Amino acid sequence: MFKPITIKDIAQALNLSASTVSRALSDSYEINPETKKRVLAYAEQNNYKRNPIALSLKQRKSYSIGVVVCEVANSFFSQAIDGIESIAYKNGYNIIITQTHDSYDREVMNIKHLANRSVDGILISLSAETTNFDHIKKLHDAGLPIVFFDRIYDGLATHKVSSDNRNGAKMATQHLIEKGYRKIAHLANAPHLSITKERLAGYREALTENGIPIEEANITYCHHGGSNQKEVDAAVQYFLSMDEKPDSIFVASDRLSIGCLTAIKKYGDKAYMPAIAGFSNSDVLDLFSTDFSSIRQPAFEMGRVATDRLIQLIESKYPVYEHESIVLGTELIERIPGKLL
Amino acid sequence: MFKPITIKDIAQALNLSASTVSRALSDSYEINPETKKRVLAYAEQNNYKRNPIALSLKQRKSYSIGVVVCEVANSFFSQAIDGIESIAYKNGYNIIITQTHDSYDREVMNIKHLANRSVDGILISLSAETTNFDHIKKLHDAGLPIVFFDRIYDGLATHKVSSDNRNGAKMATQHLIEKGYRKIAHLANAPHLSITKERLAGYREALTENGIPIEEANITYCHHGGSNQKEVDAAVQYFLSMDEKPDSIFVASDRLSIGCLTAIKKYGDKAYMPAIAGFSNSDVLDLFSTDFSSIRQPAFEMGRVATDRLIQLIESKYPVYEHESIVLGTELIERIPGKLL
């Protein structure tokens, strides 16, 4: 069942040796054009396909790259994957996608699994829970090419691709300020994530520049990135329980935005309805006239750039010592309530 | 760089033969417990990992399964992928995801690529453009296990997993009727897709049962599944141009729902705003109080079931001649406008 034709079969059929066939197939210069033509013709006819597994074994290369994200059912990441795929395929690689669901344990498992599966390199966006990086360091030290995107770890000498989180956060906060809000809460992601720190910095910057005092009590972290709705609910309930409730919330991520809106819908009332602005790549938001302006990251492009760099690393003949930190711009999408829909 | 330890290394270090080590590692019964312990200990210490590629070559098995969907940035499919992943990983398989973007050519490419990559089996949800199935038939005939999900092809003797599209469509249409709408248009997917036919049947059934005449002019197809927004725009503009405009629209898919809302937002006006109901697995919709009730498919479960069946096929010792067509239930989610948000 399903036994494809091999180089040996061709050799036998054409009365040649396997090595000659191999050479003909890889278009070696030192081969009789006549023979080459015969081999190619026969291969074509019997639609011979190189066995990539044998090739991998021989060349110690799998032509596949691993991708580690928290979840694919997330606008930002699914768009990023589109970008990753586009570059990977163009270069003859396929991608193996794994999801951490923002759990450290699953991240460790997945990365081990990928390394074990002998991928040629890995693209990582860290899980919200990750604070120990040994599982990644070990592989990196062993020579496995790794590129971070979105959720970066700075302690590793490799390429990093992110978006301008600080400025995005600043724009969002500034946007709320311009709309007249003053008591702006911040629903933040897990505290150790790179994006959390950067977005927090942007939030602070906007407030400071506008002479609004920063109150730590207005900032709440979601240690699991909102992968459990309960923690988002708790955060929102906390905001709602404050003596002086926030008039608006700057939300740090796609996942949290959805979670935050859900929680507000659940616990809020007509009398109190904070404005919301935050990071999100969801297209669906465009359809509604909520008071939810968002910061959009160039997800597709980030995926492309990260993959491009990873393949560079993989295919480089010599060890690469210079590493880029690439930061792409973010975009504010203002949404005005009260229009159609 | 990155040269992992092999069975030979262990053999040498322990003064054993490679086969003994291999046996010890695979916990063969016919091995001295003492030796086994030594080998295991050494392997553990030097964190030996089986080379899966060598294993694949030997066993003609890659422990990976290919997945073909139109796009991951789609609530239904990303949820289905979650389900696929959960079962695949539990059984030691990893998944290679490819996107067709609803193009026939890309589907052919991707499937070839997967077969070529020697996956052990493929899960397919057809592209909207596909009308010729030779590329799939060929592989199936050659013995490659294939399971269809969601967008089925009936001409192949294999397992198929779908949701109750007919009844889902009927519920949605019935829902519109109950809300008082009478001129209900149908924005359909590509005509040859299984889901299109089934959903159309449900739509017709609801109308008929309610004594509403079926008018073909009220039905418009999107031949590329809405992967190009222009075709959705055209369809909506057509509805808007009708002498007697539809008072509501039943939309056939997730992608089309988004597209339809987008188009209406673009071309509609306050005076005319049709009600909409349709298939969608988007969680975001729950957050808004649009007049958009939706039919939700059990995406995660569909992914699980399909993968389970595929692995059964893969691991079956004997050819399987009995094939299931599994149909899972759909759910109507009513949304009432005018609430919070």
Place this chain on the structure above:
DNA sequence: TTGAAAGCGCTAACAG
């Protein structure tokens, strides 16, 4: 220009 042989890492039939 072609062939023979070795080897990538692993398993399995066979022999002891």
Place this chain on the structure above:
DNA sequence: CTGTTAGCGCTTTCAA
């Protein structure tokens, strides 16, 4: 209980 041998499909010296 353990070792020898062969082979999965392919590439690549080395020799002819």
